[in-house]
Amino acid sequence: xxxxxxxxxxxxxxxxxxxxxxxxxxxxxxxxxxxxxxxxxxxxxxxxxxxxxxxxxxxxxxxxxxxxxxxxxxxxxxxxxxxxxxxxxxxxxxxxxxxxxxxxxxxxxxxxxxxxxxxxxxxxxxxxxxxxxxxxxxxxxxxxxxxxxxxxxxxxxxxxxxxxxxxxxxxxxxxxxxxxxxxxxxxxxxxxxxxxxxxxxxxxxxxxxxxxxxxxxxxxxxxxxxxxxxxxxxxxxxxxxxxxxxxxxxxxxxxxxxxxxxxxxxxxxxxxxxxxxxxxxxxxxxxxxxxxxxxxxxxxxxxxxxxxxxxxxxxxxxxxxxxxxxxxxxxxxxxxxxxxxxxxxxxxxxxxxxxxxxxxxxxxxxxxxxxxxxxxxxxxxxxxxxxxxxxxxxxxxxxxxxxxxxxxxxxxxxxxxxxxxxxxxxxxxxxxxxxxxxxxxxxxxxxxxxxxxxxxxxxxxxxxxxxxxxxxxxxxxxxxxxxxxxxxxxxxxxxxxxxxxxxxxxxxxxxxxxxxxxxxxxxxxxxxxxx
Amino acid sequence: xxxxxxxxxxxxxxxxxxxxxxxxxxxxxxxxxxxxxxxxxxxxxxxxxxxxxxxxxxxxxxxxxxxxxxxxxxxxxxxxxxxxxxxxxxxxxxxxxxxxxxxxxxxxxxxxxxxxxxxxxxxxxxxxxxxxxxxxxxxxxxxxxxxxxxxxxxxxxxxxxxxxxxxxxxxxxxxxxxxxxxxxxxxxxxxxxxxxxxxxxxxxxxxxxxxxxxxxxxxxxxxxxxxxxxxxxxxxxxxxxxxxxxxxxxxxxxxxxxxxxxxxxxxxxxxxxxxxxxxxxxxxxxxxxxx
Numbered sequence: 001x002x003x004x005x006x007x008x009x010x011x012x013x014x015x016x017x018x019x020x021x022x023x024x025x026x027x028x029x030x031x032x033x034x035x036x037x038x039x040x041x042x043x044x045x046x047x048x049x050x051x052x053x054x055x056x057x058x059x060x061x062x063x064x065x066x067x068x069x070x071x072x073x074x075x076x077x078x079x080x081x082x083x084x085x086x087x088x089x090x091x092x093x094x095x096x097x098x099x100x101x102x103x104x105x106x107x108x109x110x111x112x113x114x115x116x117x118x119x120x121x122x123x124x125x126x127x128x129x130x131x132x133x134x135x136x137x138x139x140x141x142x143x144x145x146x147x148x149x150x151x152x153x154x155x156x157x158x159x160x161x162x163x164x165x166x167x168x169x170x171x172x173x174x175x176x177x178x179x180x181x182x183x184x185x186x187x188x189x190x191x192x193x194x195x196x197x198x199x200x201x202x203x204x205x206x207x208x209x210x211x212x213x214x215x216x217x218x219x220x221x222x223x224x225x226x227x228x229x230x231x232x233x234x235x236x237x238x239x240x241x242x243x244x245x246x247x248x249x250x251x252x253x254x255x256x257x258x259x260x261x262x263x264x265x266x267x268x269x270x271x272x273x274x275x276x277x278x279x280x281x282x283x284x285x286x287x288x289x290x291x292x293x294x295x296x297x298x299x300x301x302x303x304x305x306x307x308x309x310x311x312x313x314x315x316x317x318x319x320x321x322x323x324x325x326x327x328x329x330x331x332x333x334x335x336x337x338x339x340x341x342x343x344x345x346x347x348x349x350x351x352x353x354x355x356x357x358x359x360x361x362x363x364x365x366x367x368x369x370x371x372x373x374x375x376x377x378x379x380x381x382x383x384x385x386x387x388x389x390x391x392x393x394x395x396x397x398x399x400x401x402x403x404x405x406x407x408x409x410x411x412x413x414x415x416x417x418x419x420x421x422x423x424x425x426x427x428x429x430x431x432x433x434x435x436x437x438x439x440x441x442x443x444x445x446x447x448x449x450x451x452x453x454x455x456x457x458x459x460x461x462x463x464x465x466x467x468x469x470x471x472x473x474x475x476x477x478x479x480x481x482x483x484x485x486x487x488x489x490x491x492x493x494x495x496x497x498x499x500x501x502x503x504x505x506x507x508x509x510x511x512x513x514x515x516x517x518x519x520x521x522x523x524x525x526x527x528x529x530x531x
Numbered sequence: 532x533x534x535x536x537x538x539x540x541x542x543x544x545x546x547x548x549x550x551x552x553x554x555x556x557x558x559x560x561x562x563x564x565x566x567x568x569x570x571x572x573x574x575x576x577x578x579x580x581x582x583x584x585x586x587x588x589x590x591x592x593x594x595x596x597x598x599x600x601x602x603x604x605x606x607x608x609x610x611x612x613x614x615x616x617x618x619x620x621x622x623x624x625x626x627x628x629x630x631x632x633x634x635x636x637x638x639x640x641x642x643x644x645x646x647x648x649x650x651x652x653x654x655x656x657x658x659x660x661x662x663x664x665x666x667x668x669x670x671x672x673x674x675x676x677x678x679x680x681x682x683x684x685x686x687x688x689x690x691x692x693x694x695x696x697x698x699x700x701x702x703x704x705x706x707x708x709x710x711x712x713x714x715x716x717x718x719x720x721x722x723x724x725x726x727x728x729x730x731x732x733x734x735x736x737x738x739x740x741x742x743x744x745x746x747x748x749x750x751x752x753x754x755x756x757x758x759x760x761x762x763x764x765x766x767x768x769x770x771x772x773x774x775x776x777x778x779x780x781x782x783x784x785x786x787x788x789x790x791x792x793x794x795x796x797x798x799x800x801x802x803x804x805x806x807x808x809x810x811x812x813x814x815x816x817x818x819x820x821x822x
Contacts, residue, residue: 016544024544106541108610111590115548122556126563157563165559171621179613183606184539209621217628221762227566229676229751230758232632235653236672238755240640247628247635310648519538 023118026110027515028095033412034117035092036405040481042084042124047474049077054436054470057463060455070453071139072131078142079159082259083166084124086393089401090262091116091173094201096412098177100506100513101195103186103522108179116173123165130155141451143248144219146233146241150226157227160219167212174208177201186505188524192286195504196279199286200265203293204258210297211254218247242307249300257296259393260360261289263400264331267353269504270403271335274350275342276501281334288327288334295324305373306380314373321371325364332361347499348422352403355430356396363391366441381451384444390437395430402429402480409484410498414512415491421483428476435469540602547590554582591780598797599789608796615800619807622770626811629766633759633818637665641755644671670754679749679757685820688739692732693816696771699728700809703778703802713792715785722782725805729775736768763819770808777801 021030052073056064065073095113099106107113131137135153138144144159152159181194181202221232222244231237233244272279279285301309301317309317335357344350366388370376379385402425409417439462444450448459455463494511505524509517561575597603603611645663646654654661658671666682683689706721740761743749751761781801784790790798 020544023549024546026542026544105539109614110541111545111548112614114545115551118549118552119555122552126556126560154567157566158560161559161563165555168555171618175614175617175621178617179610182613183609209617210624213621213625214628214631217625217632221629221632221758224751224758224762230762231670231676231752231754232636232758234675235640235644235657237670237676237758238641238644238667239636239758240643243632243635243640247631250628250631308651516541 024114026106026114028099028107028110028113029412029513029515031107031113031117032092032095032097035088035095035120038117038120039085039089039092040484042080042088043477045128046077046080046085047477049073049080050470051474053077054467056453057455058467059464060457060460062454065453067453068136068139071141071451072137074451075138075141076127076131079127079138080124081393082142082255084120086259086397086401087170088120090201090204090259093197093262093266093401093404093408094173094177097408097506098180098198098201099184100509100517101198101504102181102184102189103505103518103524104180104184105516105519105521107176108184109176112172113176116169116176119165119169123162123169126158126165127162130158133158143245143252144222145248146222146225146244149222150233157223160223163219164216167216170208170212174205174212177205178209186518186521186524189505192283193524195265196268196282196285196289197262197265200261200268200289203289204261207254207258207261207293207296211251211258214247215251215255218244218251221247242304245304245307246301249303250297252303253300254293254296256389256392257293259397261293263356263397264289266400266404266407267335267356270349270353270407271338271357273407273499273501273503274345274347274353275339276344277338277342279334280337280340281330284330285334288330291327292324295320295327299324302371302376305376318371318373322368325368328364332357332364343501347406348417348419348426349403349407351423351426351430352399352406355426356399356403359391359395359399359430359434363388363393363396366391379444381449382444383440383448383450386450387437387440387444390440394437395433399429402426405480405484407499409487410494411506411509411511411513413487413491414494414510415487416494416498417483417487417491421479421486425476425479425483428479429473432469432472432476436466436473437469439463439466439469538604540597540604540607542597545590545593547586547593550582551586551590554579554586557582595784595789595797608794611796611800615803619803622807623811626763626766626814629759629763630814630818633763636755636759641665641667665756667754667756676754676757677748677750677752679743679747679753681747682749682756682760683739683743683747683820685816688735689816689820692735693812695728695732695735696809696812699725699732700806702728703805707798707802710785710790710795710798711792715788719782719785722778722785726775726779726782729771729778733768733772733775736764736771760819763815767808767811767815770811774801774805774808778805 016025021027022034025031052065053070056062056070095107098104133154135155138149138152138155138159140149140152150156181198185194221230224230225232225234225239231239233239233241235241268279268285299317299321301313302321305314305317339354346354366384370379370385370388406417406422409415443459443462443466446459448455448463496510497507498511499507505518505522506513508522557575557579561572561579564572564575641663642648643651644653644658644661646659646661647663653671661669661671668680668682669678670676702721702724706718706725709715709717709721749760750757753760778801781798784797789795
């Protein structure tokens with residue numbers, strides 16, 4: 001594989017104008033950039049909401065915001081972070097990297113790709129505008145349980161339609177990724193040579209296609225219950241509010257794997273590079289990822305142990321949930337085995353990846369605790385749950401996204417990022433995030449409920465600690481913005497391979513790669529596939 | 532080295548994605564404004580309809596032109612096949628949510644409200660009078676919802692509609708055979724027959740809804756039975772309408788001489804979609820009307 005094989009066609013290499021490129025564009029790299037920048041902006045919007053939450057919880061009593069607004073902050077924070085930050089960032093990575101990793105000229109459906117992106121700003125306009133409507137934003141939690149959700153004011157239909165709209169984007173994006181990977185691989189790029197990031201994304205795409213339409217159905221039923229007189233979730237008419245929870249979590253549990261599987265994929269790229277060793281147990285990684293995804297459809301009711309279910313249901317969902325720890329454990333041990341006796345170096349991406357393995361495992365263990373039905377009766381809807389899912393989503397998903405961003409920024413921009421600032425960002429984030437979320441385990445076990453703006457005085461100290469951690473964590477993220485801006489504007493020239501231990505098709509391309517790459521498919525031999 | 536032969540077609544740039552995002556934004560926003568009784572909603576919805584028509588004609592028109600000028604090679608065709616297949620699967624999962632609601636209501640929620648099971652005290656404390664039956668013609672809190680006097684039986688109109696849809700599945704297959712043998716006239720006529728059967732189905736569904744609302748008092752407000760009945764049959768009817776519209780457009784294209792015996796994925800995609808609505812109907816017939 002040499003540069004000569006990277007053919008690009010000069011008469012296609014004209015330079016489109018600004019509007020043509022960024023608004024009407026079909027180039028997977030540009031669309032990937034748009035996704036990533038959008039995600040970064042939303043990260044600060046969602047983060048600002050988190051700051052409001054931690055500010056109010058700094059002391060018991062009501063200080064800064066009224067309870068209704070507080071509840072709409074927790075609701076919107078979740079919706080923004082899930083649908084506006086983690087999912088778009090993962091799709092941004094997919095857009096940039098999948099075609100380059102499999103030797104394809106672009107995504108299979110380039111215009112649909114642009115549509116998937118451009119839905120996002122409009123859908124979030126629908127969602128965020130609700131904060132300024134009579135009755136305020138949605139305050140029933142991101143899970144939208146009826147009958148509480150049905151008490152939402154004017155925001156209600158806007159939220160429902162925003163969810164539908166975001167669902168369109170996700171399903172089209174997922175279809176595009178499936179078509180790309182199944183149909184656009186370069187000759188010789190067999191499935192078992194695909195980089196793990198690509199594997200993680202195919203499996204995520206199937207999860208999206210199978211679960212997002214179910215959410216669309218669930219919120220449609222909410223809408224008709226409120227405006228058209230149906231009684232899906234009203235026992236008075238023969239329906240059942242618990243039924244919403246079943247349908248919602250049939251979507252919701254696969255959704256949490258939609259958030260984390262691309263993160264697994266990123267970490268599986270980063271750790272071998274900085275260990276200078278091939279990934280340990282490639283095939284078992286693929287099978288474990290597929291197993292996690294498959295099983296995610298049979299565990300949903302572990303979110304609802306306390307709602308009232310037959311004993312057989314409680315037992316089934318408990319055992320099914322705990323058995324997911326097996327394939328997840330396979331992945332954790334494979335990452336550890338990859339590092340074992342490797343020639344390790346700790347550049348920023350590796351730091352974030354190693355922190356991911358450790359801190360995600362903490363989130364995994366608290367998840368196991370929550371999966372035990374009788375224990376969950378105690379923990380349910382406490383801050384222990386908040387601590388758990390922030391460990392898997394912040395120190396899990398978001399840390400992996402940082403690892404990926406630092407790892408591929410030199411490839412995207414052609415410049416090395418500022419390693420000193422990167423390390424500062426890492427250490428400040430890692431210390432503060434633990435100050436932020438670890439005490440929430442204690443608060444939860446002591447009985448502090450979630451989604452409450454005020455609390456009993458005995459919870460004060462740990463809430464103060466948590467809030468201080470939160471403010472430091474929030475401010476630390478500004479460093480990341482500085483790093484990204486600096487890296488786009490200039491810096492040491494990055495080589496094609498960027499990292500000494502990096503292998504794969506994307507590292508054979510120049511940094512930054514030209515607009516069109518692999519317009520003629522490369523021949524993939526064993527030496528350039530993942531090592 | 533020229534890549535005009537055999538290379539994957541990557542369109543340079545297109546304003547359709549952003550136009551269609553704005554169109555859907557107006558559609559969703561306008562509908563939300565209508566539900567909230569905001570005065571400006573007719574303008575927003577009017578703009579939405581105009582934009583939706585504009586981008587549908589424009590975007591599909593562009594794709595049809597690209598297809599007819601031979602820009603799509605075999606690999607592009609395969610991308611379309613993967614995409615349409617998984618799009619239909621996502622639609623299956625959308626219907627699965629409503630079937631899930633139907634099964635949950637019939638298997639669990641209803642019997643529990645009727646007093647079955649241990650530890651479910653709703654019946655005992657709230658509605659001891661309520662006895663569960665399916666179809667559910669009376670509700671735990673009768674005053675909140677309007678009880679129907681009867682339901683639509685399976686062996687009247689629904690059975691005729693089943694025959695109509697199954698026949699239309701056959702006629703679109705005959706159209707496909709005609710296309711593969713390059714017999715243009717039977718192609719158009721079989722397509723026309725399929726559209727006619729689709730329209731007849733929608734008409735009869737309309738008649739059935741009118742009968743339900745006016746004679747039986749079976750409405751959206753008729754408890755969980757009415758809710759599942761109308762949402763399932765309603766979304767199916769919407770999909771049949773879309774399918775019939777798509778077949779109609781395929782028919783117009785066939786009249787204009789589009790499609791070759793080898794290259795006609797647009798036709799096949801629509802046929803797949805039509806078979807999908809057909810299969811959904813069979814499930815509806817069995818679980819909503821019959822059992």
